Amino acid sequence: MCGIAGIHAYSPVNQSLYDALTVLQHRGQDAAGIVTEQDGKFFLRKSNGLVRDVFHTRHMTRLKGNTGIGHVRYPTAGSASSAESQPFYVNSPYGIVLAHNGNLTNQQQLVRDLFKADLRHVNTTSDSEVLLNVFAHELQLQGKLQPTEVDIFAAVESLFKRCRGAYAVVAMISGYGMLGIRDPYGIRPLVYGQRTDSRGRTEYMIASESVALDALGFTIIRDVQPGEVVYINAQGELFTKKCGPSLTQTSCIFEYVYFARPDSFIDGSSVYRARVRMGEYLANKIMQEHPEHDIDVVIPIPESSRTSALELANHLGVKFREGFVKNRYIGRTFIMPGQAMRKKSVKQKLNPIGLEFKDKNVLLVDDSIVRGTTCQQIIEMARESGANKVYFASAAPAIRYPNVYGIDMPAKYELIAHDRTDQEVGTAIGADWLVYQDLEDLIKAATPSDEVDGAREFDCSVFNGKYVTGDIDEQYLAALEASRNDSARETKDKEDKSAMIDLHNNA
Numbered sequence: 001m002c003g004i005a006g007i008h009a010y011s012p013v014n015q016s017l018y019d020a021l022t023v024l025q026h027r028g029q030d031a032a033g034i035v036t037e038q039d040g041k042f043f044l045r046k047s048n049g050l051v052r053d054v055f056h057t058r059h060m061t062r063l064k065g066n067t068g069i070g071h072v073r074y075p076t077a078g079s080a081s082s083a084e085s086q087p088f089y090v091n092s093p094y095g096i097v098l099a100h101n102g103n104l105t106n107q108q109q110l111v112r113d114l115f116k117a118d119l120r121h122v123n124t125t126s127d128s129e130v131l132l133n134v135f136a137h138e139l140q141l142q143g144k145l146q147p148t149e150v151d152i153f154a155a156v157e158s159l160f161k162r163c164r165g166a167y168a169v170v171a172m173i174s175g176y177g178m179l180g181i182r183d184p185y186g187i188r189p190l191v192y193g194q195r196t197d198s199r200g201r202t203e204y205m206i207a208s209e210s211v212a213l214d215a216l217g218f219t220i221i222r223d224v225q226p227g228e229v230v231y232i233n234a235q236g237e238l239f240t241k242k243c244g245p246s247l248t249q250t251s252c253i254f255e256y257v258y259f260a261r262p263d264s265f266i267d268g269s270s271v272y273r274a275r276v277r278m279g280e281y282l283a284n285k286i287m288q289e290h291p292e293h294d295i296d297v298v299i300p301i302p303e304s305s306r307t308s309a310l311e312l313a314n315h316l317g318v319k320f321r322e323g324f325v326k327n328r329y330i331g332r333t334f335i336m337p338g339q340a341m342r343k344k345s346v347k348q349k350l351n352p353i354g355l356e357f358k359d360k361n362v363l364l365v366d367d368s369i370v371r372g373t374t375c376q377q378i379i380e381m382a383r384e385s386g387a388n389k390v391y392f393a394s395a396a397p398a399i400r401y402p403n404v405y406g407i408d409m410p411a412k413y414e415l416i417a418h419d420r421t422d423q424e425v426g427t428a429i430g431a432d433w434l435v436y437q438d439l440e441d442l443i444k445a446a447t448p449s450d451e452v453d454g455a456r457e458f459d460c461s462v463f464n465g466k467y468v469t470g471d472i473d474e475q476y477l478a479a480l481e482a483s484r485n486d487s488a489r490e491t492k493d494k495e496d497k498s499a500m501i502d503l504h505n506n507a
């Protein structure tokens, strides 16, 4: 799940983009990048690492210009080589840079077509570079010396016909402005807003999450609609057009469970409200399944489960206590590359407060169980701290299927719930009992307050194996599993790093 941002302003945007990426850091910790534009020249800085490590003063001062885009990366395709950090650049037509959140599901086909039919060169194994080249090719086909919004919309219309999967995009065309694109299903989030500068001029921002707009003083206009393009030309005029087919919106429900920050709104639905309701529904289910429960205390597993766990405790009428202290300098473990690193990080990140466990029956609450890395170690810690019984509740249903839309869960056998019943998962993680949220309840929880509960559709593929784009079959999933499972990826990352694919101009 990457984070993207673009700003069109009347004063330098380097610091604002840096701040936006910091606010979006929870969406990607592996690499970061910013491109700005001034007088027809792009200035790029991108590399592996957190935002604070990638940009030093010397880089910031070189990022000149009043328009720019940025990216924080959590790889789901290609490798972890710094050459695959984003934004990507292509020189023709005009000079275009692009940053992408999501994952293309027909990358191989597109690469073949780009090479054989469009005569284009793709230098990395990133799907985002492919996406950029498809856009560039389609824009070139419009054949305009000076493209207008009409040409840009036409190019994206063709891109929608060619590119499958999930893609929320920000891009910049040298001399012609900035645009945001959301795929026809609206799988990944994208929102835009405006603010007024001291001289009364309107500035625009496009970003993955509304928190980035809040932090920079932009007022939200609305979410970019599925299949819509938002274009701000070099003169600062805004144009929007729905260029994709009319499909039912199916945005990713896992954004509400884990990825997004609770203070964000996605498609009119508050992530915080969704998590509160997840806690309420989960409490109801626990009361149904264990009416005579003997829970003494509810303890959240920081960070993401806290909102749900507090509400769950309120509804159960049981004490809520912070039983784990989180090391604030360790990032999110689930989005780290490689199981060894994830495993090590749980212990570095979370430490129990013995007092809250000793001789108590504790209910541990997490937002989700994916590989089981976190809950297994946490349950062990709870027992070592003297807990009597350790129960576990997951605010999301069991994750049994791979994700193909921008969450790095490529191999079903790496998922602890794959091929296991709920009860078997409980045993595998070492809990006395385990309760999972029901999918219908999760859907209800994520439905915006002004809509009928449960009427909104979402991509729930990790829970039900139904892939909304309709192009995913067993063969695709088998190839994905073979190429991106933990050990295959580790080998590829090592190879790419030593091969030094490195074609980008570092500011």
Ligand SMILES: O=P(O)(O)OC[C@H]1O[C@H](OP(=O)(O)OP(=O)(O)O)[C@H](O)[C@@H]1O
Residues within 6 Å of the ligand: 258, 301, 302, 303, 304, 305, 331, 332, 333, 334, 335, 366, 367, 368, 369, 370, 371, 372, 373, 374, 375
């Ligand atoms: O079953 P697993 O494979 O361990 O994955 C699930 C865990 O990973 C995430 O936490 P993470 O540390 O990434 O982020 P957080 O601090 O936002 O909770 C999530 O919140 C669960 O705790």
Ligand SMILES: NC(=O)CC[C@H](N)C(=O)O
Residues within 6 Å of the ligand: 001, 002, 073, 074, 075, 076, 077, 078, 084, 100, 101, 102, 103, 104, 126, 127, 128, 406, 407
């Ligand atoms: N998580 C994402 O959105 C990843 C974007 C892109 N597929 C990459 O791997 O860089």
Ligand SMILES: [Mg+2]
Residues within 6 Å of the ligand: 301, 302, 303, 304, 305, 366, 367, 374
């Ligand atoms: Mg967590």
